[in-house]
Amino acid sequence: MKRILRIVLFSLLFIILAVIGYLAITFPPVMTGMAAKTMCSCVFVTGRTAESVVQQELQVFPGLASLPLDINHTDSTVTASLLGRTAKAIFRKGLGCTLLAERSEADVRRQPVRLPAPPPFDPDTVDWPTGNRIRRDTLPAHIDYAAVKQAVDEAFVDIDPAKPIFTHAVVVIHNNELIAEKYANGYDINSRCMGWSMTKSITNALVGILVKEGQIGTEDPAPVAEWQHDDRKNITINNLLQASSGLAWSETYFNPTADFHSMFIKSDDKAAYAASRPLKHEPGTVFQYSSGTTNILSRIIREKTGDGYYAFPFEKLFYPLGMHTAIIEPDASGTFVASSYSYASARDWARLGMLYLNDGVWNNKRILPAGWVKYSTTPNTTSPMQEYGAQIWLNRGAVNDSTNVKYKGLPNEAILFDGFEENTVLIIPSKKLVIVRLGVTHNRNFSLPKLTAAVMKAVQ
Template sequence: MTARPLPASDPAAQGVDASGVHAFLDALEAAPGIEPHSLMILRHGHLVASGWWAPYTAPRPHLLYSLSKSFTATAAALAEGEGLIDFDAPVVSYFPEFEADITDPRSRAILVRHVASMASGHESETIDAAYGTDRAEPVRGFLLQPPERDPGTVFAYNQPCTYTLGAIVQRVTGQTLTGYLRPRLFDPLGIGETVWQRDRTGREIGFSGLHAATDAVARLGLLYLNDGVWQGERLLPEGWVARASRPHIATGGAMGEGDRQDWDRGYGHQFWISRHGFRGDGAYGQFCLVLPEHDAVIAVTTATERMQEYLDLVWRHLLPAFRPAPLTGRRSEDAALRERLDRLALPP
């Protein structure tokens, strides 16, 4: 299908100061260790700035890494809205064939909402143990890892939590995540081609592996910014966005030492709470920044290990560019920004 373009506008008409975007681009170019691939900025529902650094292009699908998790959570929300999933049900209840094997009381106490918020009770990542225990059925391998703490009491960034959430969706719907999301999310939003990595079970892995264009990230962010409503139609269950974007578990210090301010503010349902708004994010700087206080979305693909530094640049340069009212007399500044962004796609 051919997606309808997002409504476009000059930055000034939506209260965005082009000089702030220039300052952000200058800072990116000067920052060591940050290789930008794409940038889309939306304000008041309009695309006000977008650019792709060669050789990346607008239609090219990009590996989203853990930003895939936010799409998996969205699938779970839709399944809950259809009465297929109960977030307060034990995970093992969706896999009755494992009942006899899963004897640890904490494992049996893990609820759907716990895996949705990375609060299974494990104190560290269990991906290697889960696959190592049962490569043919990683959900069973995960549930056979006894949590060190009661579910719901401790955060750990733990890939099998999201894998299990995605596995539940695929079990109750009888479809892959892509197959389930296509008519319910992707097509209504106008999201084009996507590819999602599968494991040997045939499942799409949920915690990573989704390849999609930056435009898909921007559209998901805009849907969440608008409380799950798209062009006047409610796509996500009422109340879901508020649930997904509030902290369900504390994360302070859980993601390592150093300046990790935007990882220390709590975790929702496969979304991080940021210093400003909330976000889906993936390794090496794949971001879907939702900023309700500014009525803005910033979608980003990048190659960097300095993800906190990237966010610092967004907060330092882009946030001040969001003004409370339209700006006048800025046609030349807006035109210069468009020209600069267009030049990014030219081969060096």
């Protein structure tokens, strides 16, 4: 009996030590990488205080807010450490922050980058929507503005103080007019807010512009060098856009060994990591949401635009729309992390939503090709609830049950740029509405349907 007890105890001890060893090996790189990159971007890109970042963004994982962080304002870097593991993120003006994995800081800072000069105009002297000046005499008279204001105000209220929603900004657009906006303390119309996966919808627009220019087609095989000698060569641009590439992928945020973290934290070249994944399904047959395929698209955009890559989103999308706060951060290889790392003001996010509300046309100028918005918002037939188009979320509902939707409480016609921590650009075409909500909500306790229903009622 004693022998059996000893075996059981030794077995338990072995299991406990194995678990501790696993956690000690896998979690420190992820935690330090997340902390360094998040703090770097929030401090140097958005102008936040370190204290507010600790109180908000770094609460996403237990223990993350307690990591030692060295914020160096002289060389614009942030270093995090845990159990002997360190991670460093560096800031470059005009590019934002980049997390280093294997490449040296010196090598990354030496990368040649050509950024365009901003257009010579003051947005505060130009009327909305390209500028920031709001003309009250053009606002629709039929709207219940008091009801809209109340709905927006309530979007900042914590229902449970123990689970704060940290709403940073809300903007409401109706019929292309800005009818309401509100900002948390410390935020204003120029404050950059992180888009997370709303960045994927920016990528949709950039691919659309290349299609308009004739540089690429949605049914073209994806020009990925690593795939030319195996079945992955059959993956198309459309498959990448619709998250149906067939590549093996795990978009799991709380598993340190998932592809998500292997790409974001442990790889200097996000697109190369994603492209290295094996084929698991026939392309176009299975829906698998993937930040990896978006970063493959980003590398394709880079190869198509060449030396003009860094200027491309500014010259072809951001500046024409008046999105002067918008920025996409690159990885250490120099490719934009076009799945997740973008920042823009609430008004600029609203402008992007308006572009899609207006079929890709801005101030009577076509930015996106004719038919692109329809293509992008047509459900991918492999998504079970018809919830995904081309890097854009939808709410159509299952083919045989339109009530079986991804976003309960929102209209079936809803179009969404949807990011982590409940960052959203919501488009309701029939109401000519764009609603932007930005913040840091960890508990999924912000009610977008409540805000949407109140605004829709007020603009009837």
